[in-house]
Amino acid sequence: MGTILVEDIRNQLANYLTEVYKHLHQHPEPSNHEWETQKYIIRELEDNQIPYKVMAETGVCAEIRGAKAGKTILLRADMDALEIMEDTGLPYASQKDGLMHACGHDAHVAVGLGVAKLLGQRADDLCGTVKIMFQPAEEKPPGGAMRMIKEGILENPKVDAVIGIHTNPHLPAGQFGLIDGCILAASDRIFITLSGQGGHAAAPHEGIDAIAMAGQFLANIQNIVSRQVSPTDPAVVTIGKIAGGTRPNVLADRVVLEGTARAIREETRDLLAEKIEKALLGVTEYWGGSFMYEYVKGYPPTWNDKSMTDLIRKAVEECMGKENIYEMENCLMSGDDFAYLAKEAPSVFIEWGTGTPELDNYPWHHPKFHVNLEALPCGVAVVTQSILHFLGEE
Numbered sequence: 001m002g003t004i005l006v007e008d009i010r011n012q013l014a015n016y017l018t019e020v021y022k023h024l025h026q027h028p029e030p031s032n033h034e035w036e037t038q039k040y041i042i043r044e045l046e047d048n049q050i051p052y053k054v055m056a057e058t059g060v061c062a063e064i065r066g067a068k069a070g071k072t073i074l075l076r077a078d079m080d081a082l083e084i085m086e087d088t089g090l091p092y093a094s095q096k097d098g099l100m101h102a103c104g105h106d107a108h109v110a111v112g113l114g115v116a117k118l119l120g121q122r123a124d125d126l127c128g129t130v131k132i133m134f135q136p137a138e139e140k141p142p143g144g145a146m147r148m149i150k151e152g153i154l155e156n157p158k159v160d161a162v163i164g165i166h167t168n169p170h171l172p173a174g175q176f177g178l179i180d181g182c183i184l185a186a187s188d189r190i191f192i193t194l195s196g197q198g199g200h201a202a203a204p205h206e207g208i209d210a211i212a213m214a215g216q217f218l219a220n221i222q223n224i225v226s227r228q229v230s231p232t233d234p235a236v237v238t239i240g241k242i243a244g245g246t247r248p249n250v251l252a253d254r255v256v257l258e259g260t261a262r263a264i265r266e267e268t269r270d271l272l273a274e275k276i277e278k279a280l281l282g283v284t285e286y287w288g289g290s291f292m293y294e295y296v297k298g299y300p301p302t303w304n305d306k307s308m309t310d311l312i313r314k315a316v317e318e319c320m321g322k323e324n325i326y327e328m329e330n331c332l333m334s335g336d337d338f339a340y341l342a343k344e345a346p347s348v349f350i351e352w353g354t355g356t357p358e359l360d361n362y363p364w365h366h367p368k369f370h371v372n373l374e375a376l377p378c379g380v381a382v383v384t385q386s387i388l389h390f391l392g393e394e
């Protein structure tokens with residue numbers, strides 16, 4: 001076959017990719033309501049004579065079956081936008097008030113359609129099957145990935161490997177961030193109510209001051225990550241919201257706290273949940289108060305398979321040059337339901353550079369988040385090349 005050159009993709013597909021991206025960017029839809037996005041994807045697949053299946057209500061799975069038998073690989077592209085008011089000032093900014101593609105899932109769909117178009121043209125020469133998973137609701141746990149797995153996306157034919165791609169505004173367009181092992185953390189939520197007993201602020205000994213109790217609890221849990229978790233094992237416990245009390249001269253009888261916990265190992269995740277509970281037991285016993293506690297597990301951590309990461313390294317080197325491989329030193333503490341796919345088959349999640357060096361590059365979920373359109377052909381080239389290698393083409 002020969003190398004897929006990003007120049008060729010630029011010549012062949014840059015206009016198409018830009019058009020798809022701009023359309024989707026102007027028409028964002030929230031999690032589980034990706035109806036117009038789904039229609040758009042289906043229309044594109046039909047135009048390119050690519051078979052597909054509707055899944056998880058608003059999702060789509062495209063399937064390119066090669067003329068010859070072989071392995072099966074899946075590319076995942078999530079589709080949903082966020083309830084954020086766009087503030088980029090771009091001519092193709094969101095046309096919907098309060099909704100924005102601020103995580104770049106529109107760019108993921110554009111790459112998915114670009115790869116489908118390219119591989120669809122080569123189906124006669126392909127050995128094996130390529131599934132392209134257009135997935136709803138990544139931003140809203142429990143998310144669309146698990147749903148599509150339950151509906152059988154990894155079967156018939158059985159998927160041997162999975163590729164995921166995610167925009168990264170901190171890397172310039174053309175670069176690809178890779179890491180062996182863990183790439184994304186588990187992201188869990190914490191809900192707590194601490195209950196004491198009201199009374200006069202001038203007679204605290206006659207009541208149970210829920211605010212003082214919460215203060216001690218907050219101080220105690222700062223020790224969890226620093227003293228109970230190994231210094232080489234990344235973890236976070238953050239209480240991001242606290243509310244309690246009504247006025248200055250009344251003892252608060254209740255404080256509500258909400259937060260998040262992150263970890264990359266399942267055992268650490270369980271340890272965080274347990275230590276928070278122990279801190280609550282200790283503080284309420286000391287003060288004579290009580291608590292309600294919920295530790296809600298979100299997406300699990302995402303682990304990259306070494307052979308799959310190497311597959312992408314090779315493709316980046318061939319398509320973009322070795323200097324465009326960015327070896328990440330650390331994983332990210334954000335989460336993604338790609339993790340469920342990564343548990344089922346050897347997988348790789350690619351940090352795809354979509355930044356613009358000369359501009360401010362705002363982070364994901366920011367009203368000024370933007371994607372450098374130059375990145376689109378690079379993403380399609382690297383993913384297509386990786387898929388072809390996986391299916392045995394050199």
Ligand SMILES: [Zn+2]
Pocket residue numbers: 102103139364365
């Ligand atoms: Zn996001």
Ligand SMILES: [Zn+2]
Pocket residue numbers: 103104105138166
């Ligand atoms: Zn995302």
